[in-house]
Structures are given as C-alpha cells and as structure tokens.
Amino acid sequence: MTGKAYIVGVGMTPFTKPESGDRQYGDLAAEAGGNALADAGIGYDAVEQVPVGYCHQPSTAGQRAVYQLGMTGIPVYNVNNNCATGATALMLARQFVEAGVNDCVLALGFEQMRRGALGAGAGSGDFAASPVARHYGVMAATHGFGKTPPTAQLFGNAAREHMDRHGTTAEQLAAVGAKNHRHSAHNPYAQFRDVYTVEEILAAPVVHHPLTRLQCSPTSDGAAAVVVASERFVDAHGLADRAVEIAAQAMATDTEESFASGSCTDVVGTPLTRAAARQVYEASGLGIEDVDVIELHDCFSVNELLTYEALGMCAAGASGALVADGATTYGGRWVVNPSGGLISKGHPLGATGLAQAAELVWQLRGTAGERQVPGARTGLAHNIGLGGAAVVTLLRK
Template identity: 50%
Template sequence: MGKKARIIGVNMIPFTKPGNQEPYPVMAAKAVKGALEDAGLDYSEIQQAYASYIYGDSTCGQKALYKVGMTGIPIFNINNNCSSGSTALFLARQAVESGLVECALAVGFEEMQPGALKSHWDDRISPVEWLQERLVALWPEVPQAPRAIRLFGGAAEEYLEKYGVNPDIFAKVAVKTRSHAIQNPYSLFSKQLTVEEVMSSPKLMPHMTRLMACPPTCGAAAVIVCSEGFAKKHGISNPVEIVAQAVTTDMDVTHDNIINLVGADMTRRAAKQVYESAGIGPDEVDVLELHDCFTPSEVIIYEGLGLCEEGGAEKFIHDGENTYGGKVVVGPSGGLMSKGHPIGATGLAQCTELVWQLRGQAQKRQVENARIALQHNLGLGGACVVTMYRLG
C-alpha cells in the first residue's frame, strides 16, 4: 500500500439544467470516452469500474458503461449522497494501491429534477431524518423549508451568532465564486454578481438567499486511476499523484451543534488525516475545490480545512485570501455554486478541474504555479472525502 496511485485521464461534459440533458448513459459514455482519449487508452485496459449516482435504479453503472464497451469487468454502483463521486474515486484508488488492479475507472453521472433536493422513497425511514430531528432540537423555531436548505440555513444562523460576523460574508463568497466561473467554459452560469444582488435575491432562510445556493444540474465526469508502473509502461508524461485521501463519517460530536450537522467535524477529521499522511499542511495548498452547495458551507469548510483559524473566515474573505493573489484559490471552476452540482458527478468534476490545474491546462482560470491541489466533497448522512494531489 506504500505506492501512490496516479491519475492519467480525466474528462467532464458541460453541466445543464434539468430538462436540457441527454440521457445518463449518453452523458456518462461521453465522459468516459473523453477520459480514455485523455489517457491514450482503450477501454479494454480498464480492469475495474466504479459508477456513482444517487437518482436511478440499480446497475445504472452497467447501463452507462455498456455503451463504451462490454468487457466483463467488475462494475460497482456507488451511492454515498453528495460525496458519491469522490467515494468512487477513493475505491478506485484503493483497488490500485492494494495491487488488485493496475488500472481502474471512476465515472459519475446524474439526471436531476428541478427544485430543491427531495427523497424519492417516502414509504420508509429517511437516512437523514435524525439530522432534521436534531436540527429542530437545536433550533426549535427553524422555518419550514426543504431539508438541505433548513440544515445549511441553520448552520448560517449558528455561525453568525457564534462569531458575530457580518452576514454579507455569505454573499461575498457567492460573488467570488461567480467571478471565477466567468472564466470557465464548463460553468453553468457566467454572469457576474454583486453583493447587493446576492443579498436581495429571494430568501430561502433568514440569512440565506437563492443566490447562495447551488442549482440542481445534470452531467457526468470520469477519472482514470492507475499504478505508477502502468503509467510508465504507457508513456504517460504528466500523471497526477493522489498524495493522500481520507473518508470520514459522523461521530457523536455531530449532535453538538448545527455546524457539525452540516459536516464541520467530518471535514476537520478528514483534513487532519490527509495532512498527516501527506506531510503537507494547508499553508502549502495552492488550489482547492470544495463542497460549496451553499455559501455558508464554504465559509464553514475554510475553518474545517485549516485555511484560517476558527471564527477567522470573515477576515480570510475580506482580505481576498480565497481567490487569485491570495493564500489559496478556492473554486477556480466556479464550484458547485456556478458550475452546477449533478450529485454523482460532482466529486469527479472537482478532480478533473484540479488535474487540469496541476497540468497547466486550465486556460484563463489557471492558478499560477499550482503544485499542490486539495479537494473536499461532502454528503450529509454522512460522508466527507478529502483528497490531495500533486503533479508527478
């Protein structure tokens, strides 16, 4: 397990609003074929595949990959809520580093419906019901709203009350993110925003507006992972190393406050594992893609990843440390907020962006001299995946 896996092929298709997408097998096949072309491989060289999605029947992974080829390899279907794509990558990396296979594929895809996320299984106990029950216990007057909006809106209220910061920090994050998105041809939104526009958009919760929330989208992304020997054998000159990776789930401390309910503690523990394993700390990270499903989430994640001290996000944002010319460029792709969040594809799209950044292929949004990249992908219910990359 001492050898580090390499990423040799990545691809994503531009995300679209629900109703404008191609069928998931078509989107997924396009993403996979693009990743194979990027790596210079034939599909017959893939030994295992991990397919991530949350909206769909069993074996959607097989349906999607059969459009690329029917080679008899093991195909695993992954559902780990919003962290599904990164979980698929974790399993592909683990298979390679264990020596079980030399080359594995992770592909994520999603066809979503308009509007807020909702369950399609109302005839059984919800896996996130306990989060909602704890939210009400911590904030009895929580307004009625879709469950994710309630949770992240509650975290926003708790953060503001705990640290006494200006509520416009959540709007400033949205403005920063959109300023990055306008340089990305893969972004769903490309219109610049102002703080005033974000603050005055329709309210979802007391201090969270519609322009502080990511849109439901459809799309696909794919990543090819291999051993160092496989990369050398195939003459890959620019592999990206997965330096360290960690997956965490909830602990009893999650119940303590709303900020932990939306993944703060999972983030801290995953980040700590990655930094210790890599021997590389947050101050050395050049570029970061994180799970900004709502802008309050991004603010909380800054602290969970150790980019600033606890309660220090307001100054971090005010000083421009989260963008070009600052400490670390956060969300050069436009993030979930502007690029979109097709759940099963999100983690692999984040990986694709970071590989492009490390290779120097990110065009107008390129982070200068990007050496160390970090990825954060979070799913409530719950799982958090943190991954560190570097070229070589």
C-alpha cells in the same frame, strides 16, 4: 496499501439545468468517460474495474452507462454516498490501484436530476425513515422545522449560528457566492457563467434566511470521470508528463461528535471534514499551507466558510474575514473553487467529486486556461454528503 496511484486522464460534460435537453444519463456518462480515456490516450479495453457513482438513477444504472463505453465483462460497482458519491468512487479506484489489485481503473459519476430543490433525502419517501432523519431532528430541536427546502434549512440555520457566535455578516456569506460566480465566468463546463456583485446576491430571493438563491447550489445534470493508474501503468504507457499523484486521501463518517453539541454547524459535517483533513495531512506530510488550489464543497455559501475552518485555513470564526479580504481568490493565499464551485458550476451529485478532481488535474498540469492558478503544484479536493461522509483528497504534480 503498497503502491502509488496517479490520475492520468480526466473528462466531464458541461453541467446543465435538469430537463433542459434530451440526452440521457448514459449519454452523459459515455461522453465524460470517453473524454477521460482519450485524455489518458488509452482505450476502454485497458480498464480493469469501474466504480460508478450516482444517487437518482435506478439500481445497476452504472452498468447501463458503462456499456456505452464497452462491454468487456469487467466488474462495475454502483456507488451511492449522497453528495460525496463522486469522491467515493474515486477513493475506491485509488484503493484498487494502491493495493495492487489493478493497474488501471475508471471512476465514473453522473446524475440526471429533476428541477427544484432536493427533499429530505434522495429516495426517502417516509421522512422518519430518511437516512438523514437524525440530522434534521437535531436541527428541529433547536430551530424548528419549516416549509423551506430541508437542506437549505439545515445550512441556513448553520449560517445563523455562525453569525451569532462569531459576528459573521450577511455580506461575508454573499462574498462566497460573488467569488464563485466570478470564477465560473471562465469555465465552459459551468451551469452558470454570470457575474454578480455582493449587493445583487443579497438582493436575490431568500431560500432560507440568510441564504439567498445565488448562495445555493442548483440541481444539475452532468457527468465526470477520472482514470486512475499505477506507477507501472504510467511507465509502460509513457504517461509521466500528464500523471498527477493522489498523494493522500481519507474518508470520515459521522461519530457522536456530529450530534452531541446540538449545533447545525456540526450536523452539516464540520467534524467529518476536520477528521478527514487531519488524516490526509498526516499521511502526506503536507499541510494546508502547502496547498495552492482548492476545490471544496460549497453546496451553500456557509459551507465554504465552515470548510475553511475545518481544513485549518483559519481559526474558528475567522472564515468570513478570510473571504472578504480576498485570501481565497486569485492574488490571495489560496484560490478556492476556480471552477465556480457547486454554487455556480453546478451540482449533479454523483459527478461533483470527480469534477473537482478534473479541475484540480487541469490546474496542476497548467492547462486550465483563463482559470489557471499560476504555479499550482498541489491541490486539495473536499466532497461531503449528509448522512454522512466527507472525502478529502490531496493531489500533487
């Protein structure tokens, strides 16, 4: 990699409940992509390649979506990396630009989902053949396998382990949900904008103990897009005032460390996050202490706590106290998930990682409105998918 890559345009649609409207995924993608191009002040004819992320649509749905932006004959790549799909599309766009292959790449992600909880793995009919069968097998050996949604079981059991080992409380887990629902009240793109107290979150229906419904990300429809450009393109088009540098980015996938301990906290991706974060810090010369704002993958409240620890924001076992003390909201050391996160903003799998990038770009430009983190100059995104992949991205203005 020889060049720098910059985000010069971002766009997204509001995230909504599945089956709540008559718009198709192509319409959502066209809106998000069109918004990103307009934000960059360029036309689709300037784009040279398009990696497109989604998990629940048929093969070549990426082309179907992109054709609504234009039909210029450029390469379109269909990307599927479970819940890390959006950040994976962004990573491909960055690599194309940094390597000097292209000067302008559009990363696009979308999802049109069904109502209800996700199963054992998108598209997996036979459980034994599921891409995440080994992950669930580790859980089943220690905790059994119940009738609640499988992913909720995995993260719920990770929460129980954290509580048993470190004394983390149900109130601290609920504080994550309360914080993120509070943040989303100011996000016009969020699926949910209601504010809840810790007590109301604890009183919500239990999905898998100790996780209640208001601590779990919903299924969602939506799309997001990012325009990634080279330094040469930025200069030629006068985009320096809006360009945000991708200072470093890394992806980690499972090693035996994910499974050897037999712990659900490892199976859900803590080692992946730790490895990707370490690579990003080394590549950028920055540490978590240099970061102002964070968008991380809070698919369940416990995953936000596990991610605090894996990113180096606190010592192992101290994440519950970190959120309870207000260190991860406005006025604290970091602002985590100012968008509302997956729990409240929503989680259309293919769009999630790109929506995180969009939020950080708005924050670093100082254009996030009521959600603005004062003086934000450096942002970190964390997007993870079981099966498994974790992408950590460091942005700098």
